[in-house]
Amino acid sequence: MRPLLEIEHLSVEFPARPEPLQVLYDISLTIAPRENICLVGESGSGKTVTSKAVMRLTDFEHGRITGGRIRLNGMDLTQASPRELRLLRGKKMAMIFQEPMSAFDPVYTIGHQITQTILTHDRKKTRAEARKRAIYLLSRVGIPEPGMRMKQYPGELSGGMLQRAMIAMALSCGPELLIADEPTTALDVTIQAQILGLLQELKQEFNMSILLITHDLGVAAQIADRIIVMYAGRIVEQAAAAELFSRPLHPYSQGLLQSVATLDTEKGTRLPSIEGSIPALTDLPSGCLFHPRCPFATDRCMQEAPPLEHKDGRDVACWHAEQSASTGKSAGQEPPSSREVSVPASVLSPRLMDAPELFQINRLSKYYPIRGGRFGHRSFVRAVDDVSFSIRQGETFGLVGESGSGKSTLGRLLLQLENQTSGEVKFQGRELSKLRAAELRSIRRDFQMIFQDPYGSLDPRWKVGEIIGAPLEVHDRLSGKEKQLRVGELLESVGLAASAMDRYPHEFSGGQRQRIGIARAIALRPRFILADEAVSALDVSVQAQIVNLLLELQEKLGLTYLFIAHGLQIVRHISDRIGVMYLGKLVEIAPAHELFASPTHPYTRALIESIPHMTPGQQFMANGIQGEIPSPARPPSGCRFHTRCPFATAKCRTEQPELVPAGDDRFVACHYPL
Amino acid sequence: MTRMIAGRLASSLLVVFGSAVLVFCILYLLPGDPTNTILDPSTATPEMINQLRHQLGVDRPLYVQLLDYFGDLLRGDFGRSLLDSSPVLPKILTSFPPTLALTAASMAISVIVGILLGVLSAIHRNGWIDIFARLVGLFGISMPTFWSGILLLLIFSVHLSWFPAMGSDGWKTLVLPSITLGIIGSGFIVRLVRNSMLEVMNEPYIVTLRAKGIVERTVMYRHALRNALIPAITMIGMLVGEMLAGTVVIETVFSRQGIGRILADAIMAKDLPVVQGVIFFSAIIYVTVNLLVDLSYTLIDPRLRRSL
Amino acid sequence: SGGSGENTAAGADQAASGQTTAGGELTYALATSPDTLAPQQSGLAVATRVYRSIFDNLVVKLPDNTIKPWLATEWSISDDHKSYTFKLRKGVKFHDGTPFNAEAVKFTFDRILDPNVKVGNAAAQISPYESSEVIDEYTIKLNLSQPSRAFLGNLSQGPLSIISPTAVKKYGDEFGKHPVGTGPFKFVKWEENSEITVERNPEYNWAPETVDNQGAPYLDKITFKIVPEEATRIGSVQSGQVLAAETVPPQNVLALKNDPNFQILETDTIGLPYTLFINREHEPWNELKARQALQYGIDVGSIVKTLYLGTYNQAWSALTPGVFSYDESLENSIQPDQAKAAALLDELGWKPGADGIREKDGKKLTLHYVDGSPNREKRNDIAVMIQQQLKKIGIDVQVEITKDVATVIYQNQDYDLYGNSQVNGDPNALYAFYHTPAAGATTLSKLSDPQVDQWLEQGAVETDDAKRAELYKKVQQYIKDQAVIIPIYVFPYTVAAAKSVQNLKFDVLGYPIFNDVKLQN
Amino acid sequence: MRDTAIDKKLWRTASERVQPLQSFRRVNIANLFVLAAGGIILFMLACALVPQWIAPYPPTEMQTDSILQPPSSKHWFGTDYFGRDVFSLVVYGSRDSLFIGLMSVVVGGLAGSVLGSLSGYLGGKWDLILMRFIDILMTIPGILLALAIAAALGPGLLNIVLAVAVAGIPNYARVMRGQIMSIKGRPYITAAISIGMTRLDVFRKHVLPGSLSPLLVMATLGIGSSILAGAGLSFLGLGLVKEIPDWGALLSQGRGYLTVAWWICTFPGLAITLFVLSVNLIGDRLRDHLDPKKAKI
Ligand SMILES: Nc1ncnc2c1ncn2[C@@H]1O[C@H](COP(=O)(O)OP(=O)(O)OP(=O)(O)O)[C@@H](O)[C@H]1O
Ligand SMILES: Nc1ncnc2c1ncn2[C@@H]1O[C@H](COP(=O)(O)OP(=O)(O)OP(=O)(O)O)[C@@H](O)[C@H]1O
Ligand SMILES: [Mg+2]
Numbered sequence A: 001m002r003p004l005l006e007i008e009h010l011s012v013e014f015p016a017r018p019e020p021l022q023v024l025y026d027i028s029l030t031i032a033p034r035e036n037i038c039l040v041g042e043s044g045s046g047k048t049v050t051s052k053a054v055m056r057l058t059d060f061e062h063g064r065i066t067g068g069r070i071r072l073n074g075m076d077l078t079q080a081s082p083r084e085l086r087l088l089r090g091k092k093m094a095m096i097f098q099e100p101m102s103a104f105d106p107v108y109t110i111g112h113q114i115t116q117t118i119l120t121h122d123r124k125k126t127r128a129e130a131r132k133r134a135i136y137l138l139s140r141v142g143i144p145e146p147g148m149r150m151k152q153y154p155g156e157l158s159g160g161m162l163q164r165a166m167i168a169m170a171l172s173c174g175p176e177l178l179i180a181d182e183p184t185t186a187l188d189v190t191i192q193a194q195i196l197g198l199l200q201e202l203k204q205e206f207n208m209s210i211l212l213i214t215h216d217l218g219v220a221a222q223i224a225d226r227i228i229v230m231y232a233g234r235i236v237e238q239a240a241a242a243e244l245f246s247r248p249l250h251p252y253s254q255g256l257l258q259s260v261a262t263l264d265t266e267k268g269t270r271l272p273s274i275e276g277s278i279p280a281l282t283d284l285p286s287g288c289l290f291h292p293r294c295p296f297a298t299d300r301c302m303q304e305a306p307p308l309e310h311k312d313g314r315d316v317a318c319w320h321a322e323q324s325a326s327t328g329k330s331a332g333q334e335p336p337s338s339r340e341v342s343v344p345a346s347v348l349s350p351r352l353m354d355a356p357e358l359f360q361i362n363r364l365s366k367y368y369p370i371r372g373g374r375f376g377h378r379s380f381v382r383a384v385d386d387v388s389f390s391i392r393q394g395e396t397f398g399l400v401g402e403s404g405s406g407k408s409t410l411g412r413l414l415l416q417l418e419n420q421t422s423g424e425v426k427f428q429g430r431e432l433s434k435l436r437a438a439e440l441r442s443i444r445r446d447f448q449m450i451f452q453d454p455y456g457s458l459d460p461r462w463k464v465g466e467i468i469g470a471p472l473e474v475h476d477r478l479s480g481k482e483k484q485l486r487v488g489e490l491l492e493s494v495g496l497a498a499s500a501m502d503r504y505p506h507e508f509s510g511g512q513r514q515r516i517g518i519a520r521a522i523a524l525r526p527r528f529i530l531a532d533e534a535v536s537a538l539d540v541s542v543q544a545q546i547v548n549l550l551l552e553l554q555e556k557l558g559l560t561y562l563f564i565a566h567g568l569q570i571v572r573h574i575s576d577r578i579g580v581m582y583l584g585k586l587v588e589i590a591p592a593h594e595l596f597a598s599p600t601h602p603y604t605r606a607l608i609e610s611i612p613h614m615t616p617g618q619q620f621m622a623n624g625i626q627g628e629i630p631s632p633a634r635p636p637s638g639c640r641f642h643t644r645c646p647f648a649t650a651k652c653r654t655e656q657p658e659l660v661p662a663g664d665d666r667f668v669a670c671h672y673p674l
Numbered sequence B: 001m002t003r004m005i006a007g008r009l010a011s012s013l014l015v016v017f018g019s020a021v022l023v024f025c026i027l028y029l030l031p032g033d034p035t036n037t038i039l040d041p042s043t044a045t046p047e048m049i050n051q052l053r054h055q056l057g058v059d060r061p062l063y064v065q066l067l068d069y070f071g072d073l074l075r076g077d078f079g080r081s082l083l084d085s086s087p088v089l090p091k092i093l094t095s096f097p098p099t100l101a102l103t104a105a106s107m108a109i110s111v112i113v114g115i116l117l118g119v120l121s122a123i124h125r126n127g128w129i130d131i132f133a134r135l136v137g138l139f140g141i142s143m144p145t146f147w148s149g150i151l152l153l154l155i156f157s158v159h160l161s162w163f164p165a166m167g168s169d170g171w172k173t174l175v176l177p178s179i180t181l182g183i184i185g186s187g188f189i190v191r192l193v194r195n196s197m198l199e200v201m202n203e204p205y206i207v208t209l210r211a212k213g214i215v216e217r218t219v220m221y222r223h224a225l226r227n228a229l230i231p232a233i234t235m236i237g238m239l240v241g242e243m244l245a246g247t248v249v250i251e252t253v254f255s256r257q258g259i260g261r262i263l264a265d266a267i268m269a270k271d272l273p274v275v276q277g278v279i280f281f282s283a284i285i286y287v288t289v290n291l292l293v294d295l296s297y298t299l300i301d302p303r304l305r306r307s308l
Numbered sequence C: 001s002g003g004s005g006e007n008t009a010a011g012a013d014q015a016a017s018g019q020t021t022a023g024g025e026l027t028y029a030l031a032t033s034p035d036t037l038a039p040q041q042s043g044l045a046v047a048t049r050v051y052r053s054i055f056d057n058l059v060v061k062l063p064d065n066t067i068k069p070w071l072a073t074e075w076s077i078s079d080d081h082k083s084y085t086f087k088l089r090k091g092v093k094f095h096d097g098t099p100f101n102a103e104a105v106k107f108t109f110d111r112i113l114d115p116n117v118k119v120g121n122a123a124a125q126i127s128p129y130e131s132s133e134v135i136d137e138y139t140i141k142l143n144l145s146q147p148s149r150a151f152l153g154n155l156s157q158g159p160l161s162i163i164s165p166t167a168v169k170k171y172g173d174e175f176g177k178h179p180v181g182t183g184p185f186k187f188v189k190w191e192e193n194s195e196i197t198v199e200r201n202p203e204y205n206w207a208p209e210t211v212d213n214q215g216a217p218y219l220d221k222i223t224f225k226i227v228p229e230e231a232t233r234i235g236s237v238q239s240g241q242v243l244a245a246e247t248v249p250p251q252n253v254l255a256l257k258n259d260p261n262f263q264i265l266e267t268d269t270i271g272l273p274y275t276l277f278i279n280r281e282h283e284p285w286n287e288l289k290a291r292q293a294l295q296y297g298i299d300v301g302s303i304v305k306t307l308y309l310g311t312y313n314q315a316w317s318a319l320t321p322g323v324f325s326y327d328e329s330l331e332n333s334i335q336p337d338q339a340k341a342a343a344l345l346d347e348l349g350w351k352p353g354a355d356g357i358r359e360k361d362g363k364k365l366t367l368h369y370v371d372g373s374p375n376r377e378k379r380n381d382i383a384v385m386i387q388q389q390l391k392k393i394g395i396d397v398q399v400e401i402t403k404d405v406a407t408v409i410y411q412n413q414d415y416d417l418y419g420n421s422q423v424n425g426d427p428n429a430l431y432a433f434y435h436t437p438a439a440g441a442t443t444l445s446k447l448s449d450p451q452v453d454q455w456l457e458q459g460a461v462e463t464d465d466a467k468r469a470e471l472y473k474k475v476q477q478y479i480k481d482q483a484v485i486i487p488i489y490v491f492p493y494t495v496a497a498a499k500s501v502q503n504l505k506f507d508v509l510g511y512p513i514f515n516d517v518k519l520q521n
Numbered sequence D: 001m002r003d004t005a006i007d008k009k010l011w012r013t014a015s016e017r018v019q020p021l022q023s024f025r026r027v028n029i030a031n032l033f034v035l036a037a038g039g040i041i042l043f044m045l046a047c048a049l050v051p052q053w054i055a056p057y058p059p060t061e062m063q064t065d066s067i068l069q070p071p072s073s074k075h076w077f078g079t080d081y082f083g084r085d086v087f088s089l090v091v092y093g094s095r096d097s098l099f100i101g102l103m104s105v106v107v108g109g110l111a112g113s114v115l116g117s118l119s120g121y122l123g124g125k126w127d128l129i130l131m132r133f134i135d136i137l138m139t140i141p142g143i144l145l146a147l148a149i150a151a152a153l154g155p156g157l158l159n160i161v162l163a164v165a166v167a168g169i170p171n172y173a174r175v176m177r178g179q180i181m182s183i184k185g186r187p188y189i190t191a192a193i194s195i196g197m198t199r200l201d202v203f204r205k206h207v208l209p210g211s212l213s214p215l216l217v218m219a220t221l222g223i224g225s226s227i228l229a230g231a232g233l234s235f236l237g238l239g240l241v242k243e244i245p246d247w248g249a250l251l252s253q254g255r256g257y258l259t260v261a262w263w264i265c266t267f268p269g270l271a272i273t274l275f276v277l278s279v280n281l282i283g284d285r286l287r288d289h290l291d292p293k294k295a296k297i
C-alpha cells in the first residue's frame, strides 16, 4: 500500500545567532493510510517542529527546510507553492493543538471559526450549509446543545469542550491526515480519557491517519500502531507499539519506559531514571547524542553518531542496540547503593498509623468572592468547603482531584499563605490563624513549599546561593562563610555541585531548578513540605529523578509531605495516604495502595479508570466518567458528584454525604460506597 | 451593564471633582493676581488694586473660594471670568467645538496612520517598510510640535498656499494643525500596534488559522489585527488626554479658536473661574472618552462582555 | 527723525491709478487678543486698535498737537482752568439707537469715577475730572479739581471715548463683549481668541478732521483676526488669507518691503519711548557716576541696529519725537564709551576682580535687570545684549524675566533696571514717572527733585505753549544729565498689507483709522 | 485549567536562549541605527559636560557685525540675530536641556514609582486612594499641569524640572503599580513569604528589583518627552531664561526668524529631535532586551 505521508531525510533549521539552529536532523518516517503513529520524546526533542514542518507551518516562523522531502499522497510539499500548501492545509491535513484555550481566536465565535474553515475549502457550500455541517460535527464530537455552542466565544467554554470543538474544526473538511500535538496534555485525566476515546472512534469513521505527538507513554500505548522515539532532533527508534513496549532497543527508549511510575511500582522503591537531561541544541555532544546519559556508552559512541538502521521492520540508531536489549540492563539507573535507605512500604504504614498528627484541619473553608454577582448578591467560589482531616508526622499525604477541585487552595491554607474563611488549621496543636505576624513568620521555618513552576519560583535576579541562603539568613541569621558552607551542603544533598551557588537560575535545566527549589525548602530542616504539582512540569525522566530525591530526603530528614499532583501514578507511588478532592470537598481518604486497589467512592474509581494503561495493542475503552467538573461557584446540591455519578439516586441529589470512616484508616463521603 | 456604567460614571465624577479641587489649589498658589492684567501697573495705586481684588473676591481664603465655586457649580453656574466678567460657560461652549474638531481630526489621523503603519511594520518585520514606519513613529514623538507646526505652515501655507495658515472655520483650517498633532499620536500608535501585532502573531490561534488554510490576508487583518487593537484602544483613550493638552500649543501656533488657548491665557492671568471651567470640561471629556473606550472593548473583545 | 503724527498709507497715491470701489471686507490680523472692548476697562493697546473704530471722542488731536472738534463742536475753558464747557454735535446716534447727548457724556465720565466699576487706564487719563453738569441736552460742563493742560488732549484718547448709557445698563459688566458707541463701525461679534467683526455704520457722518471721508466708511466690514504667533501672522498675509497684519517683526519688514505684492505701513507711536529706568534707591546706582557708567557702557545704537535691523528708531529722550515739547537737541548727545564708563566706575572705587567683575569692599558689582515675559518687541533680547555689553565694563547683570512684573517691580521694587514705555499724546505723561510720588506710592524712576517737581507741576497747567515747552525741555535735559534713565527705542506700529489695501491711516498715537480705507480690486 | 501549557512555554525559553532572528542584513541596519543613536547621545552628553572643548566660540559672544549669517565654514550652523554662533549655542544649550530631561525623569520617576509601589504592593484601601489620586492627575493633561506649576513657581531650572516631573508622575505610578502587581503574583514571591521573610524584605529584595526594568525603559523614553515638555513651556513663555539658552528656548526664540534665517531654529530643533529620537531608539532596544517575554527569565 502506498503511504499517505512520506518524510525522507528531513532537516529543518531556524535562523539564529551566531549560526542557524538545526532543529531537525535527517528525519525519515512514513504513515500509511489509517495508521496511527505516535511521536514520543522529551521536551525540546523536535516533535512539534516535525509536525509543523509537515504542514510547512515552519515557514511562518522563518524555519527553513534545508534538506529532504515531504510527500503527501505523492505530492512533494517541500516544492509546493504557498497557494497549493494553503489549499492542502485544513483540507487534506488538519491539526489540533495542545492548548485549546489559546488555539481559538478569542474574539470570534466557535461557530464562525468552524464554518470559516469549511467555507475556505469548499467554495460551493453556502453559509447555511456550512453551519449545518458545523453543528453536525459539534454534536458528533460530543458537545451538548451544539446550536447554542456555535454562538459562544472560546472564553465561554471549558478546556475539554474546546478540545472537542478543536477536533470538530479539524475534521470539518474530512482530512486524510490528522496531526494532534499533545492534544490531552493540558487536560485532566478524566477528560483525557474521553478525548482519546473520541479520537479512536473518529478515526474509524473518517478513515484517516493520525500523527499523535505526546510525551506520555501511556497515551502512546493506548493509541499508537507504531511509535517513533525522538531525541534532540533525531529519530532514535521506530517500532510497532507492542514491540517497543515489550523490547525497546535503544537505551533511551528503555530509560523512558522505566522512568514511568506505573500502578505496580511500590512506594519506597526508587523509580529508575535517566541521568542528566536532554542537551541544548546549541551545545550538542559529539558522536551519539545520547552518550552522556547512556550506561552503555563506549568510546565509539562518543566519536561516531550511529545511523538509523533498519532491522526486522523496526529502526534503531544505536551502536549497542542488540547488546543493551539482550542484557536487560537499561538506561534507567538504579540509585547508587550508598544512598540506598529504602524501606518497604508495608513496614512503614503501621508505624505511620499511630504517628502523632502534625496538621489538624477542622471544618476548613475558603470562599473567594466573585465580582459582579447578579443584583448585588455577593456570590462565592467555594474553593475549599468544610474540609476536615489530619496529616500525620512522617507520612506523605497525597491529594488528587480534577483541576479546580481546590487542592492548591487547601495547600496554601495549610501554610497560611492565605486566610481561611472559616475553620481552623492546627500545626502541632497551635491554631495558625491566631498567631501574630512575627510568630507566624518564625513558625514558617517548620513548613516549607516546593512549587510546580521550576522557572517562576526562583527569582531570576538572585544567585542560587542567595536563593537557598535566604531562609538561613531570615531564621538562623547565618551569613558569610557559614552560610556558604551550609548552602554548599544543601546543594550537594539535592544532587547538585556546590559550585552551582554562584550561578543564576536560568543557567539550569528544569529538573535542576526543581532541585534548587527543594534545597531551599529543606534548608531550615522543616517538619513539613507542601509539594504542589512539584513534578508535573517535568519530563518523565526528570520526574523520576525528583521523585526519588523527595523520597530520599523524607527518609533522611524525617519530613512530612503533602503531595499534590494530577498524575495519579506518581501520587500512588509516593504517598502513604491519599485524599481525593471534588469541588472543594474531600470525598475519600485512604492508604495509597488500598485506594487504588479498591476505591470506595465512585469518583475515585472513575479517576483511576481514566488512567491510560501501559499495555499497547489493547484498544482504549472510554469507561471513565462522562461530563466535566461543574463550576465551584454553583456546586450541585446534595452530593456534588451526583451530576456525573452513574449510581446517583434522589437522595444523592438532595442530601450531602458526610466524610465518615469506612474501614481501616479509610474515610469516604458517599451514600452508596462501592 | 447599566450598573457598571453607573458605577464608572460615579467614580468618574469623583475624579473630575478631584481634579477641579487640585487645580484650584495649584492656581491659588500662583503668585500675582488677576488685577495685574486688568490694571496698568504703572498707574494703579495699591488702593485701586485692593479694591479690585475685593470686587473680584480673590482676597478671600482658599476654602471660601473653593466652596463658593462648587456651590455655584452645583447650581450650574460656572462663574464669570475675572478678566472680562463674561460668564465662563458660554465662553467654553463656543470654544469647545473647534478644539473638539481638532482633537477628533488629529485622533483620526493618528489612528489611521498609526494602525496602517503599525500593521505593515509588524507584517514586514525588519523589512524596509518596518524601518520606515518605525522611523516615522519615532520622528512623530520626537519633534516639538510648535516647531513641526511652523515648518508645515511655512511649507504648505506660505510657500504652496495649499491650506490656510490659521483660523478655525472650515475643514481646510483643520488640515495642518491636525497633521501636526496627529503625527505624535500616530507615533505612539505605530509602536503600540506593531508590538501588539507581533505579540498576537505569535499566539497559537494564528498557527491554528494557518493550519486551517485560511488566506494570509484574512489571518492578518481579520484576526491578528482585531486582537492587536485591543491594547491600542486603551492607548487611544490615553491619547485623547495628550491631544487635548497638545491643542494648547497647536492652537497658539495656528491661531485657532479653542479651549487650549483660553486655558493657557487664563492660567497665566490667574483667571481662576476660567481655568476651573476648562479643566472641568476637559476632565469630563477625558473621562467620557475613556468610558467609551472601555465600552468599545466589548465590541472587539467578547471576553469582556460577560463581565458587564 | 521718526515719523510723527498722521502717516497715510504708502499706497494712497496709487489710489488714482487702481480701480477702487467702496465695500468689501478688510481682514486685519492682530498680534494679541483684546481683553475687552469697553474703552474704560481696557489697558491694552490692541483693544484700542479695535474699539477706536467703534467709538468716538469729544475731541480729536492733530499731529501738530492742536485739538479739534469731534463729537463736541466747540468748547470754552473757564478762567481758572477748572471747568470746560462743551457744545455737543446734534443728530448723533449710538449704534443701538440711543441719542448722543450731554447725559451720555456725563454718564460716560461719571462711570469712570464709580468705585463699583473696574476701570483701566481711563482713571488716570480723566484725572483731575471731578463732576459734570448737564447744561442742556447738547451742552455739558466738566469740572476739574485742579487745572490740567493735559485734560483736553486726553479727552481725545481712546479710554475716554463716549459709550452708550443704554447699552451699559443692558449689558452691565459684559459691555466689553457688546460694545456700543457712535463710531464709524458697529460691533457685530467677537469669537474668543479668533476674530472680532465690525460692520459699517451707514449713518456715520461725524468724522473728525483727521479723516478725508466725512461720511460712512467705505468698507462693509472689518474682521480682526487674532494671530499671536508671529510666523503665522505674517504667513497669513503672505498667503493671502488676510489683507493686513499688524506688528511686523523687523526681520520680516525688510523682506516685505521688497516684495511687490505687499506694502509696509508704519508710524512711530508717541509718548514715552521704551525706557530703562534705573532704580536710584539701590546702591550703587544712587550715585550719578554709576548711572553715567551705564549711560556710556550701554551701546543703545548697536542694540537697536542689531535687533531691529534699522526698522526702529533709537530713542534719545524721555519723550518720543512727535510729543509736544520733544527736545531734539538730545539726539546723538551721548556716544557709547566703554573707557569712560570704566573710568567712572574706577572713580567710585569699583575695581575689576579676578573674573573681570568689579568689586568694592568684597561686594560684586551686580545689576538686577528685570523684564516682563513674553518677549514683547524683543525686549528680553535687549536684556541679553545689555548683559553682554555691561560684562565688558565689569558689571554682572542678572537678568530676571518674569510674568509677574507687578509683584517684582511695583510691589517689591526689586530691580536695578527695568524698562517701560507709554503711549501718550501729552508731555504731562512725564509727571507719573518723574514727579516725586505721593506718600505711599512710588514711581519707576524713583526721582524726587523739587526742581523737577516744580517744572512738572507748572507744565501741567501752563497755558503758554512756548513756556510750557521750555519747562518740559528742562525736564528732559535734567533726566539725561542726571542719567535717570536709558532711553532705548521708539516703537513703530507696523502693518503689513496687501497692495490692494489703500488709505489706511494712523492717528496721532499710532492707532489705525479705517474710515478712509478702500480695497482695490 | 492545568497550567502545564504555560510551563511548557517557560520550558521552551530556557532551551531557546539563542535569539531567533530573521535576516542578518536587516538586523545589521537596525543595529546601525542603535549604534548611531548611542553615538549621538554620547556626543550630546559630551556637549553638556565639556562644551568648551567642542564649541568653537563662547556661546554668549555677540558679533553684532555679522548677525544672521547663513551656515558657513566659519559658523557651521550660522549666526543668530545677536551674531552669536548657533553651533556653539546648541553645544552649550545641551547642558540645561539634558538636565531638564534627566532630572525631571529622576524626580518624576522617583515620585511616581513610590506612589505606584505603595499602591500596588499595599493594595486594598491604599490602592484605591492612591489610584484615585493618580486618576485625578491623569485627567489633567500633563502639559497643562506643567503649565500651571511652571506659572506658579516662576522661571528657574529646578522649577521647570519640577513642573515637568509632576506631569510625568501618573505614568510612572501606573506602570510601577502594574509591574508590582504582576510580580506580586509570581511564585517566587510566595516562596519568599513562605520562608518567613517580612513584607518589607520581600518588597525590598524581590518585588522592587524585579519591577525596575520596565521603569528603566519608561524612564529612558521619558527623557525624550521631558525635553519636549520643557521646550513646550519655553514656547508658551514659561521656559527657562538664562544667559545661555537651552534648546527649547533657542528654538522658541528663533522661530520668528524661520523665513529669513532658517538656521537659527532649525538646528536646535534638529538637536532636540535627534536626541529624543536616539533616546527613544535606545529605550526601544532596552525594552526589547528587558521584555520579560523575550528575556531569558
Ligand atoms: N520558531 C523557532 N525558532 C527557533 N527555534 C525553535 C523554534 N521552534 C522550535 N525551536 C526549537 O526547536 C527545538 C524543538 O522544539 P519542539 O517544539 O519541536 O520540541 P517538542 O519536542 O515539541 O517539545 P515539547 O514537548 O516541549 O513540546 C527546541 O529546542 C526549540 O527551542
Ligand atoms: N485567588 C483566587 N480568587 C478567586 N478564585 C480562586 C482563587 N484561587 C483559586 N480560585 C478558584 O478556586 C477553585 C479551586 O482552585 P485551586 O487552584 O485550589 O484548584 P486546584 O485543584 O489546585 O486546580 P489545579 O489542578 O488546576 O491546580 C477554582 O475554581 C479557582 O478558580
Ligand atoms: Mg511540542
Ligand SMILES: [Mg+2]
Binding pocket: A407, A408, A409
Ligand atoms: Mg493547583
